[in-house]
Amino acid sequence: MTLLRRHNLNRVTFLMVLLLFAGGGLASVQADSITVNARLVLGTSKEKQGSKKVSESIRKRLAKVFKWMHYHQLSSKKLTIDDSKIVTSKLSKNASIKVTNQKNGKVSVSLFSGGKMLLQKTQTLRSGQYMVLAGKSTGDSAWFIVLSKSN
């Protein structure tokens, strides 16, 4: 209180400054965690009635590269991962991913099939960027795991 008197600060100002510091600290803690959207997508030549389509942004990007014109979203999962933490998500009976929130916005994704790791991809994932893991499926179709950052 001597400090307040000496610098002619009232209690309200002091509390506001304190709240600002606390808020800043909280924001920095929250900034360390990321949210990753993981979508399981099936690409086909023919349209499938009754299935959920992927967002137009993803469809356009995939159709620009691949021959398939229709992309159906089988599932979508939101994974919130704290700094330096790993989250595992099962996308189908055999396929699962393990996502690691590395430092400086880097994300590492490991793809497993039947419990066996196939690959690990590490990159800086910014908002608006997509990381896609893909392969052939039965018939004239392909599987896609589309990952993007939410925050």
Added chain:
Amino acid sequence: MNENEIQLKVQALVDGELTGREAEALQQRINDDAKLQHLHAKLTQMRGLIADSELPRPLPESRDFYWNKIAETIEHEKRAGERAAPPTPASRWLLRWLAPVAGVSALVLLLTLQQPTAPDLGITLNSDHELEMSDDEIDVMTYNSDDDSMSIVWLDYSMDIQRDYMELWLD
């Protein structure tokens, strides 16, 4: 001859530094020029004043002896400098080998320290993708969009994702 040179000549005449012919020619010129006459008179007066007020400094010894003493002192100091700490054979050997080795080591160290620092070419690399495969038998193709907004890894690995997905739900 410009004015400054003439003034210096007049000064030299006053100091008695000119030869007979030079002095004669200059004296002739001074006689014809009132300005130079004035300068000559002033300088002569000044010289007289300095000469009168300068105290004589008699040498403590005879001139020859005095200069001989100075010459001996210089010679003595020169010889002392030559005799001072001649390097021992061991230290001379060390100096002969250590100096170049130290020089080369410093150069190597400098080059080694500088090597990891890549030159700043002002290029920003957006792609920082790392891919690690755990099965060498699976062929992989990678694609990055021009704006780096989408990266794709295509695996030569077939999965019946639709059936798998349905089974996950049925389980």
